[in-house]
Amino acid sequence: MPGLAPTRRSWRGDRNFWTALKELLEEIRALYTEDQVPWVVGYSGGKDSTLVLLLVWRAIAGLPPEQRHKRIYVISTDTLVENPVVSSWVGGHLEAMRAAAAEQSLPLEVHRLTPELKDSFWVCLIGRGYAAPRPKFRWCTERLKIKPSGKFIRDVVSHHGQAILLLGTRKAESAARARTMARHEKDRVRDRLSPNAGLPNSLVYTPIEHLTNDDVWEVLMMLDKLPWGRSAKELLALYQGASPDAECPLVVDTSTPSCGDSRFGCWTCTLVSADKSMTAMIVNDDANDWMHPLLRLRDALDVDDDRHLREFQRANGSLTVHRGRLVHGLYTQQARAEWLRQLLTAQQQVRRRAPEGLRGIELVSMAELEEIRRIWVFDKHEVEDLLPGIWQEVTGEPWPGPTAQDLMTLPADSLDILAEVCGEDRRMYEGLRTMLGIERSFRARGVRRGLLDELEKAVRRFSFATEEEALEFALKHGDKEERGDEQLSLLFEDGFGSG
Structure with missing residues (x-):
């Protein structure tokens, strides 16, 4: 069977599969029943989190009803820019979980978490003008993933006093992950429970920490039927479709790559060189060709040198010199307008070509568009109010939101006169428009x-x-001594430039 026959048996040693599985389930039951602290299970739809939830579900279902005494919260964070195929997959599983938990009288609550409107990817990038994420400017992870789950866990702790977070992290994922987990093990306050430094009064339990990739697939395939009515083989097929060679090979030794190295994530991600999983999905299945516009937009965002798209000042108006050049700040008005145009165009294209169940896909919600418009007009004082016009240009439909009069924008003819007076001096036009x-x-x-x-x-x-x-x-007014990679910042104190 593809992806099975692992050669490393670290999780079960000399025990047979069913004995090892039974002992793992008993460990989960013992931890569950020994206190009243609620559990929070992180679920992403990937193989590791699926296995953790599968084990927890089977363990708790094996307890007498009177021992299922505390709540288990299953949380899944949707960044709103997830791979749409995976997002649809996860959404279907969450609905199945809710129905199955109620039917089986299990104390599970399923929650889909999303970023706050002000933190959404498009509000930050197109609204505020944050440049596409980079390893040294990784603004997305905190806003899209960490804050929603962190808030939920803090709310649980606030209500119950404590929480135990169950994660699918494994030492075999990487050497760095193994070192981190080993370091946390030294601080364990209870058997198998590590403190969570980022969230006070919460502990972390990692039930599959000793399993390898191959072990994970072995357990999933041996059990196959997920307790919420879906099949693990569907998950295997999803990974196969996202693998460049479209298969999960039979593992015969440690040199053979196993299934499951695919990484699903945000289709907008510019922290990687390419979206290999979405590319593989398109290459391996012509039915996924409709996702091409997403790849094109993602690649457009991933510009090696985007200085021409960004203001030469920082967001607060300061100047920062680095190696003899100004460090550029937010995207310009023209760049943000163009990103919006490309995003709406991609949305129109995928809606026309997507499978029936995804025809209504929203790459950007109306709430996000309203917030982008508000930021442009009120926060940035871009009183041209470009968004409704871009919407109509791309969709062919009138903007369904508030009118320009409702936003107190300047009349178009007044702005035309201002532009005529300023001529080709764009900076003068933007300055006067902003002050107005x-x-x-x-x-x-x-x-x-x-x-x-x-x-x-x-x-x-x-x-x-x-x-x-x-x-x-x-350079004239700042610290002229540049020290290696240190950045020189100059906040204007004397007003109006060099004259």
Whole structure:
């Protein structure tokens, strides 16, 4: 059977499969019944988290009803930019879990967690203008994954006083993971339970920590039928489809690669060189050809040098010099508008070509679009209010949200006059437009306090006509001694540039 016959038996030693499995289930039952601390099981839909939930489910189902005394929360974090095939897969399993848990009278609650609107990928990238994530600017993981699950666990701890988090982490995943887990083992306060440094009053239990990739597939395939009515063979097929060679080989020795090295994640991810799993899905199955627009947009975001797409100032208006060049900040208005145009275009394309069950797919929600529009108009004072026009340009339909009048934007003819007066000086136009937007927003709120301070900030921000002028000013007024890789920051204190 593909993916089976592992050669390393670290998890069961000399025991046969069923004896080892029985002992693991007994360990889970013992930990469950020894206290009143609720469990939180992390589920991603991948093989490791599926196996953990499968084992927990079977262990608890094997207890008498009167011993199923404490709640088990199953949480799955949806970043809203997950691979759509995997997202649909996970969603189907979550629904099946809810129904099966109720039918089997198990104390399981299933929760799908999502980022807060202000933290969503597109609100941050297109709304605020954060550059596509990079290893040294990894703003996405905290906002999209860690914060939603962390908030849920903290709420459980707040209500119950403590929580035990069950994860599918394994020492065989990598040498770094093995070292981290070994370090946490030294701090264990109870058998098999490690403290969670990031979440006070929570402990971590890793029931499959000693299993290899091959061990995981062996257990899944031997048990096959998942307690919530789905088959583990479907999961194997999903991994096969996401593997470049479209198969999970028969493992005959330690040099043979096993099934399960595929990594499912966000289709927008620019922290990797390429989305190998989605590419393999498309190559291995013509039915997945509809995902091509997602790959194209992801590759467009992954620009080696995106300085031309970003402001030459930092988000707070400061100048930072690094190795003789200005460190660029947020995406420009033009770049953000173009990313929105490409995103909506991709959404239109996949909706036309996706399978029946995914025709209504949302790459970006209306709530996110409303928040992007709000940020552009109110926070960035881009009173042109470009979003409704881009929406109509791409979809051919009028914008379904509030009108421009509702947002107190400037009339188009007034902006045309301003653009004509400024000519080709884009910086002058943006500066004056921003100050008009600031004044208009204060007037709409019926207050004047703070207006002059905000106008002064805008004057300082747009006091440089070109990047060259800004760099000259920064080098002249900043710390001229560059020390290796240290960055030099200059906050404007004397106002209006070099004159």
